[in-house]
Amino acid sequence: MNTPDASAIAVRDLSKFFVAANGQKTRALEKVNLHVNRGEFVSIIGPSGCGKTTMLKMVGGILGWDEGAIEVFGETVNGPGPERATVFQSFALLPWMTVLDNAAFGLKMRGEGRAERNRKALELLEVVGLADFANAYPRELSGGMQQRVGLARALAVAPQVLLMDEPFSAIDAQTRLILQTELLDVWSKTDLSVLFITHAMDEAVFLSDRVIIMGARPGHVTDVIEIDLPRPRTEETRRDPRFVELTGFVWDRLRGMIKDERTEGRQ
Numbered sequence: 001m002n003t004p005d006a007s008a009i010a011v012r013d014l015s016k017f018f019v020a021a022n023g024q025k026t027r028a029l030e031k032v033n034l035h036v037n038r039g040e041f042v043s044i045i046g047p048s049g050c051g052k053t054t055m056l057k058m059v060g061g062i063l064g065w066d067e068g069a070i071e072v073f074g075e076t077v078n079g080p081g082p083e084r085a086t087v088f089q090s091f092a093l094l095p096w097m098t099v100l101d102n103a104a105f106g107l108k109m110r111g112e113g114r115a116e117r118n119r120k121a122l123e124l125l126e127v128v129g130l131a132d133f134a135n136a137y138p139r140e141l142s143g144g145m146q147q148r149v150g151l152a153r154a155l156a157v158a159p160q161v162l163l164m165d166e167p168f169s170a171i172d173a174q175t176r177l178i179l180q181t182e183l184l185d186v187w188s189k190t191d192l193s194v195l196f197i198t199h200a201m202d203e204a205v206f207l208s209d210r211v212i213i214m215g216a217r218p219g220h221v222t223d224v225i226e227i228d229l230p231r232p233r234t235e236e237t238r239r240d241p242r243f244v245e246l247t248g249f250v251w252d253r254l255r256g257m258i259k260d261e262r263t264e265g266r267q
């Protein structure tokens with residue numbers, strides 16, 4: 001049922017098991033609850049293996065779950081949908097296609113004609129500053145530029161929900177800061193709802209309205225932190241004492257978790 005006040009994403013009591021080749025059952029997620037409001041930017045941070053990618057895939061409709069529910073705009077997820085787009089860590093560009101064809105790929109999959117999809121893709125390449133590289137191939141681009149193409153491809157289909165799995169983790173530290181600002185710039189001009197996974201605490205705080213912290217074995221939500229920094233976020237934000245304080249708070253929570261895990265491992 002589509003209600004006007006429904007969250008963009010609602011994850012309720014979500015649990016997921018994986019069965020290994022030897023038959024052993026792993027509980028990847030246990031009763032995960034979270035939501036993303038319309039137009040909100042929410043990040044998830046947590047130790048490796050806590051189920052972040054697994055959960056994002058389930059919201060994206062490319063992986064099923066065992067218990068609980070996921071709704072996007074009040075509708076139960078039962079596969080991928082045109083209102084959701086995903087940006088991956090590995091860029092996932094097609095090496096034999098030009099930048100323009102890569103950016104237009106999602107539109108092609110939706111059956112848009114060549115002229116229309118090229119027009120839209122070029123518009124988005126302009127937004128991410130790559131219009132001059134439309135006829136280049138991915139191998140001719142730096143990592144940061146390839147990830148811009150990944151973002152253009154995701155945005156070209158005009159999604160309402162953007163799912164991002166460590167999109168900037170393979171990118172050098174300086175370019176990463178610039179991409180963060182560019183992403184916020186695009187987001188602020190639309191009503192996109194974003195669920196963003198990262199390992200970088202400063203990135204989570206800089207980008208988000210809320211940061212969700214997850215713990216491992218099995219994956220679960222431990223904290224939800226409101227990021228009360230003013231917008232627009234700028235380079236000044238990174239020097240704001242409140243930014244430093246919030247980043248420190250996230251680290252305290254994560255460090256506690258890692259310490260507990262190490263102590264457990266010794267027993």
Ligand SMILES: Nc1ncnc2c1ncn2[C@@H]1O[C@H](COP(=O)(O)OP(=O)(O)OP(=O)(O)O)[C@@H](O)[C@H]1O
Nearest residue numbers: 018019020026028047048049050051052053054055
């Ligand atoms: N296809 C699969 N088959 C079996 N187990 C899996 C599969 N995919 C994930 N897992 C397990 O589920 C758990 C969560 O994995 P996931 O990749 O979601 O973690 P993550 O939080 O994204 O980690 P990282 O930060 O390293 O990317 C891990 O224990 C992992 O081994």
Ligand SMILES: [Mg+2]
Nearest residue numbers: 052053054165
């Ligand atoms: Mg992952």
